[in-house]
Amino acid sequence: xxxxxxxxxxxxxxxxxxxxxxxxxxxxxxxxxxxxxxxxxxxxxxxxxxxxxxxxxxxxxxxxxxxxxxxxxxxxxxxxxxxxxxxxxxxxxxxxxxxxxxxxxxxxxxxx
Amino acid sequence: xxxxxxxxxxxxxxxxxxxxxxxxxxxxxxxxxxxxxxxxxxxxxxxxxxxxxxxxxxxxxxxxxxxxxxxxxxxxxxxxxxxxxxxxxxxxxxxxxxxxxxxxxxxxxxxxx
Numbered sequence: 001x002x003x004x005x006x007x008x009x010x011x012x013x014x015x016x017x018x019x020x021x022x023x024x025x026x027x028x029x030x031x032x033x034x035x036x037x038x039x040x041x042x043x044x045x046x047x048x049x050x051x052x053x054x055x056x057x058x059x060x061x062x063x064x065x066x067x068x069x070x071x072x073x074x075x076x077x078x079x080x081x082x083x084x085x086x087x088x089x090x091x092x093x094x095x096x097x098x099x100x101x102x103x104x105x106x107x108x109x110x111x112x
Numbered sequence: 113x114x115x116x117x118x119x120x121x122x123x124x125x126x127x128x129x130x131x132x133x134x135x136x137x138x139x140x141x142x143x144x145x146x147x148x149x150x151x152x153x154x155x156x157x158x159x160x161x162x163x164x165x166x167x168x169x170x171x172x173x174x175x176x177x178x179x180x181x182x183x184x185x186x187x188x189x190x191x192x193x194x195x196x197x198x199x200x201x202x203x204x205x206x207x208x209x210x211x212x213x214x215x216x217x218x219x220x221x222x223x224x225x
Binding site (some may be wrong): 004006032034042043044045046049088092095098099100101102103104105 | 114145147152153154155156157160168170202204210212213214216217218219
């Protein structure tokens with residue numbers, strides 16, 4: 001089983017602050033990287049994907065990937081109470097079937 | 113809504129019983145993955161089906177089995193239920209195995225007593 005690890009939570013930030021979520025993965029042949037958001041009692045929803053080293057920005061979200069360090073992060077700028085959720089890091093492998101492996105998630109609470 | 117449906121929504125079983133969970137994929141999606149998500153954990157990959165064939169499996173025992181039908185709907189079967197099988201079971205479909213965007217169903221909450 002591929003290992004995907006996320007920084008331990010829970011994480012609390014005040015409204016308007018930057019939330020930083022981190023993830024490391026063990027499989028050097030992982031090819032694609034994803035951040036999902038999961039609200040309590042709901043299923044995961046994709047918020048960001050990243051494939052190349054560097055930064056990728058989408059609105060208030062920025063994903064950062066460093067394949068040499070096997071590290072991917074998500075920054076949420078101007079955090080809002082509606083961002084309060086569990087954030088899941090996922091990697092997709094090059095194996096036959098291209099399966100996804102998820103981390104344990106980091107719970108984020110944005111305090112108004 | 114993602115267009116992926118699962119049934120039932122909730123289920124209570126006792127140890128040793130068998131259970132079948134169902135997933136209806138988005139139209140045209142030939143790849144479906146099943147995940148187990150225990151409370152406070154991330155989804156754990158169980159297995160994946162592509163065009164009715166299993167083409168990937170995570171670290172789950174053989175008592176977890178599945179099927180995918182010609183219309184690409186699928187089933188997850190679990191035999192000899194154990195207490196640790198209590199979890200949210202999620203299915204996710206995508207148009208092809210090589211695509212990156214998978215669409216999750218709402219999940220089935222299984223409780224084993």
